[in-house]
Amino acid sequence: MSAESTSAELLAKLLSSTPDGLLLVDTEGIIQYANPAAERLFERATGTLIGQPFGLPHVVGIRDIELVRDDGSLRTVEMRPIETTWEGDPVWVIALRDTTEQRQDQEQLQIRLQANSELTHELAHELGTTLAVIIGFAGTYEQRWEQLTDEQRRDLFHRIGVHARRIQRMLRRMLLADTTQARPSGPDTRPVELWEVALSHLPDLGVPSVQIDCPRDLRVQADPAYLDEIVINLVENAAKYGAAPITVSARRVGDVVELTVADRGPGVPEDFVPRLFERYARPDETARRTSGSGLGLYLVDKLARALGGSARYEPNQPHGACFVVTLPAA
Known part of the structure; x- marks a missing residue:
């Protein structure tokens, strides 16, 4: 050759x-x-x-x-x-x-960076507002100690606790959203009573007009921390973007438990429904009217899937929004 x-x-x-x-x-x-x-x-x-x-x-x-x-x-x-x-x-x-995939990755990175910047701004605003309320209550407690009745003192302590827990939830939401799994080892699932773990303390959220319909002995196979986060996010979402009355109901359907949170607000724009559970997703009109991180429903879907369940949206009748989370029955 x-x-x-x-x-x-x-x-x-x-x-x-x-x-x-x-x-x-x-x-x-x-x-x-x-x-x-x-x-x-x-x-x-x-x-x-x-x-x-x-x-x-x-x-x-x-x-x-x-x-x-x-x-x-x-x-x-x-x-x-x-x-x-x-x-x-x-x-x-x-x-x-x-370079199609590379270009798409760059565009997604840019979207992520912009969303992170907006999230930081929103969280800083919410944390600042909540801390200002706590400082105000603490100042009232300190300056007017002698004039306050025991009932007023208890009320101030309660309000401080409500807002402190709100900050705790915001921080926990950030941590959950920035991990592939909420916990490195996965959820710690076990039979838990839905009412006792996630519904009995809903009044502590400070959300008015929440109606609860759930059998006291209804149990699900879940991680209590995940379950608590799912319920809190759904109720706070209804309070922020919907309107009273907000109803929280649960029932067993075969091998699963359906947890439903509904409100009587304007509902979700039809063209936005496919994006409801995406990270940072918020309708343009809603983003202009109401502050928020766009993480609540994303976490609901993520945590429900981690527990072997699912999350979906349905229009409420005659108007409003309805979110249904299915979880394995215990």
Whole structure:
């Protein structure tokens, strides 16, 4: 075997194995050669690109182009054209790299960074407001100690506790949202009484007009901390974006327990329903009217799935929102 044929075989192997698409285009803009990676990029059968018009790049350097495949799908492609000669004739050697996924990842990262910035702003506002309330109550307690009755003192202590727990929930929400699982070891599931664990202390949230309909002996297979977070997020979501009365009900249906939280507010815009349980998702109109992190429903769905259940939205009748969480019955 001659050195020339060996070099040709080596070149052919290199061109075939490279992950980037390579085209050889003549001065008429016609493809004279295409390696396998280019054929995969265009989704063409072997050899069918040769003889097809590509056009002349007219640009030396790197540029991004939109490649339209035969099926109508779009790919973002980084094109590197080099003007050279081949066997004495002027040609273009064009390297093509599919950057569609990379571009999508960059866009998602930008969205995530923007959402994190907005979340930080919202949480700082909520934490600041809640701390200001606590400081106000504490100041009243300190300055008016002698004038306050025992009942007024107890009321102040109660209000301070309510707002302190609100801060605790906000911080816990942040930690839960920033982990793949709420706990590294997964949920600690066991039979728990729904009423005792998650519903009996709803009045402590300070949400008015909450009506509860749940059998006292109804039990679910769940992690108490997860269950508590699910209920709190649903009730606070109804209080913030819905309207009274808010009803919390639970019943056993076969092997699962359905926990329902409904309100009589405006409901969820139909076009936004598919995004309800996405991280940071909030309708534009709602975001303008009400502060919030967009994490509550995301966590409800995430924690329900971790417990082997699910979360869904249904329009309430005649108006309002209704969220249903299914969990395994104990």
